[in-house]
Amino acid sequence: MDHLPEGCVSKILSLTSPKDAARSSAVAKKFMSAAESDNVWEAFIPSDYLQAISRSGNLMGFPSKKQLYFSLCDTSILLDGGKLEHNVRSSNTRSITRDKATFV
Known part of the structure; x- marks a missing residue:
């Protein structure tokens, strides 16, 4: 996972749940940075x-x-x-x- 670009990690996290995305920040620095991404959280907010x-x-x-x-x-x-x-x-x-x- 260390070799994946942060954008890929963000995309993966956006396909999980808000709970998993928030927890992932404890896994590694790359996950922490990706878990703060607006792209991740926008996936959990209703489109309207x-x-x-x-x-x-x-x-x-x-x-x-x-x-x-x-x-x-x-x-x-x-x-x-x-x-x-x-x-x-x-x-x-x-x-x-x-x-x-x-x-x-």
Whole structure:
């Protein structure tokens, strides 16, 4: 693995899970550098994340895709003026009403 370019290691990590990508940084320096790559973490973020963030009215700025991923996992995004809630970790969007919440 030491002879593989960092880009190849990043591609391999992007085909695993977020948990595996985060753990891989403990294996070797090359893995640590690759595991911080935006290319790795962008693979774990839903493809429509920019649209979702723009619909939230809260345009968050993050220095890396890894930080964006973990922020999206930790908190749900409220969409369309608080009418919808989306959570990256569960990949669910649900409608928010006063009486109940139903998954869409």
